Every structure is written in structure tokens, then in C-alpha cells.
Amino acid sequence: xxxxxxxxxxxxxxxxxxxxxxxxxxxxxxxxxxxxxxxxxxxxxxxxxxxxxxxxxxxxxxxxxxxxxxxxxxxxxxxxxxxxxxxxxxxxxxxxxxxxxxxxxxxxxxxxxxxxxxxxxxxxxxxxxxxxxxxxxxxxxxxxxxxxxxxxxxxxxxxxxxxx
Amino acid sequence: xxxxxxxxxxxxxxxxxxxxxxxxxxxxxxxxxxxxxxxxxxxxxxxxxxxxxxxxxxxxxxxxxxxxxxxxxxxxxxxxxxxxxxxxxxxxxxxxxxxx
Numbered sequence: 001x002x003x004x005x006x007x008x009x010x011x012x013x014x015x016x017x018x019x020x021x022x023x024x025x026x027x028x029x030x031x032x033x034x035x036x037x038x039x040x041x042x043x044x045x046x047x048x049x050x051x052x053x054x055x056x057x058x059x060x061x062x063x064x065x066x067x068x069x070x071x072x073x074x075x076x077x078x079x080x081x082x083x084x085x086x087x088x089x090x091x092x093x094x095x096x097x098x099x100x101x102x103x104x105x106x107x108x109x110x111x112x113x114x115x116x117x118x119x120x121x122x123x124x125x126x127x128x129x130x131x132x133x134x135x136x137x138x139x140x141x142x143x144x145x146x147x148x149x150x151x152x153x154x155x156x157x158x159x160x161x162x163x164x
Numbered sequence: 165x166x167x168x169x170x171x172x173x174x175x176x177x178x179x180x181x182x183x184x185x186x187x188x189x190x191x192x193x194x195x196x197x198x199x200x201x202x203x204x205x206x207x208x209x210x211x212x213x214x215x216x217x218x219x220x221x222x223x224x225x226x227x228x229x230x231x232x233x234x235x236x237x238x239x240x241x242x243x244x245x246x247x248x249x250x251x252x253x254x255x256x257x258x259x260x261x262x263x264x
Contacts, residue, residue, distance in 0.1 A: 007166045011174045018178055018201055022185035027193050034197050037178075041204055044174070047166060048215045053207075053226050060230050065200070065237045072241045073193055076248040093187035101180035108172040111213075119218045129223045137224050144231045151235035158242035161249070 007047050014040040027073045031066060038062040049124045171212035178205035192247070192254045196240050203233050 017040060020033035038061040045054035122128050133141055178201055185198030207226045214222025244254060251258045 003166055004170075007170060011170070014174065015177050015181075018181045021194070021197055021201060022181050022189070024194075027191060030194050030197055034200065037201065038204065041208060044171065044208065045211055048171065048211050050211045050214070050223055050226075053211060053223050056227065056230060057207075060234060061200075061204070065234060068237055068241050069193065069197065072244055075245060076193070076254045090188050093184050096187055097180040097184035100183050101176050104176035104179060105173065108169065108176060108209075111168055111172065111216075119215055123215075123218065123220060124223060128220045129227070132220050132224050133227065136221070137228075140228060144228065147231060147235055151238050154239045155242040158239065158246045161246035 003047055007044060010040050010043045010047070014044065028070075031069050031073060034069070035062050035066050038066070049119050051124050052126050052129050053124070168212060168216045171208055175205045175208040175212070178202070178208065190256050192244055192256055195256065196237065196244070199240075200233060200237065203229060203236075 014037055017033045017036040021030045021037065024030045024033060038057060042054040042057040042062070045051075045057060182198045182200075182202035182205060185201065186195055189195055189198065207229055210222040210226050210229070214220065247259065248254055
């Protein structure tokens with residue numbers, strides 16, 4: 001009972017924060033709203049029995065990634081005046097977004113709940129996820145390190161770009 | 165008890181908001197933030213299906229998505245800083261050198 005109420009509350013706050021991210025003129029305000037979105041999503045993950053993912057969401061997204069964003073906003077002058085957009089593009093954007101939402105909702109409504117009211121014991125804990133990660137998904141897990149190496153090299157190269 | 169449909173509706177809303185942000189906004193930093201929003205919408209769909217099926221594989225996919233999102237944010241922001249050094253602007257309209 002309480003779960004449903006909490007979920008609706010967090011979902012409303014998440015959608016509100018997400019809206020602020022998209023419409024805010026100030027990049028700092030967007031960044032703070034995005035942190036709020038991530039933390040509310042972590043709360044929703046807890047309600048969906050994804051405890052490990054919720055913790056990592058707060059550490060990686062709300063912590064590490066948003067620090068990067070805030071640093072870059074601070075480095076580039078955020079006094080950028082967004083000139084008046086052609087109205088047509090704004091309307092086109094909203095129409096595209098609405099179409100995406102409608103199509104997704106159509107697909108999602110055909111999804112049937114298979115009726116796990118409460119998932120199996122130990123679902124979503126560190127142990128369960130790690131067991132899956134280090135057995136069935138071991139090769140992808142190792143390949144992530146290659147991706148990370150490529151990202152590090154790319155960041156270094158682009159960081160040197162255009163410096164006097 | 166949370167129905168499968170409720171988190172999926174939230175996921176669709178988040179994805180649509182992210183898509184609108186990518187199309188409508190000019191500030192490249194906010195465009196990158198909207199992309200992060202869309203990635204999170206996908207993660208939420210994974211988690212809700214995972215719970216509904218009682219299968220933990222969806223969580224593993226979300227962890228992979230975390231890694232990709234972190235790499236994407238790092239490289240994307242590095243590119244943004246490089247652009248800012250050259251153009252003194254993070255406005256997407258400043259990037260018109262390919263326009264003839």
C-alpha cells in the first residue's frame with residue numbers, strides 16, 4: 001500500500017525535476033535539477049527492489065558524472081544568452097517528444113505483468129547481481145575496461161585540443 | 165505493490181522530455197544533460213521489467229549502461245571544453261563551419 005503511494009510521489013517529483021532540466025535558462029539550475037532527478041530515481045529503484053543499482057546510481061550519477069558537468073559549466077561561461085528560437089523548431093521538438101511518448105506508451109501498455117508481487121528472496125542484492133555479473137556476463141564485464149581505456153585516451157586527447 | 169505499467173509510464177515521460185531537450189535546447193551542456201535523462205529512462209525500464217520477471221539480468225544491463233554513460237559524459241564534456249577553447253561558446257549555433 002505505502003509502496004504505491006511513495007512511488008507516485010517520487011514519480012511526480014522526478015518528472016518535475018526532469019522538466020526543470022529541460023526548460024531552465026540557467027545551466028547551473030539544470031544541473032541541480034538533474035541531480036534531484038537522479039536521487040529520486042534511486043528512491044524508485046529501491047521501491048523496485050534494485051538496491052545495488054540504487055546505491056550505484058547515487059554514487060556514479062549524482063556523484064561522479066554530475067561533478068564533471070558542474071566543472072564544465074564553471075569552466076565555460078554560462079552567461080550564454082539563448083537567443084530567441086524560431087518558434088517552429090520549439091513546436092517541432094515538442095511534437096517529436098510527444099510522438100516518442102505515445103509510441104512508447106502503446107508498446108508498454110501491451111506489456112503484461114507476470115505477477116511477481118514480491119521478487120524471489122535476495123533479488124537485486126549485491127550478491128545476486130555479482131553472481132550474474134561474474135558468471136554469465138563475465139566477458140562483457142571485462143570488455144567494459146577496454147571501453148574505459150578508450151574513454152580515458154579520448155578525454156586526454158580532446159583535453160589537449162586547441163590549447164595554446 | 166507497484167504495477168509494471170507505472171514505472172514504464174514514468175520511463176516514457178522521461179525519455180520524451182529528454183528528446184525534447186535534445187531537439188529544442190541550444191546550450192550543448194543542457195543537450196548532454198538531456199541525453200543523460202534519456203539513458204536514465206532506459207535504465208528505469210530495465211529495472212521495472214527485471215522486477216516483473218524476477219530476473220536479475222536487467223540489473224547487470226543497467227550497470228553496463230552506467231559504464232557507457234560515464235564514458236560518454238567524460239568524452240562529451242572533453243569535446244565541449246575543446247569546442248569552447250576554439251569558439252568561446254557552447255552554443256550549438258556556433259558550430260556552423262560545415263555549413264556552406
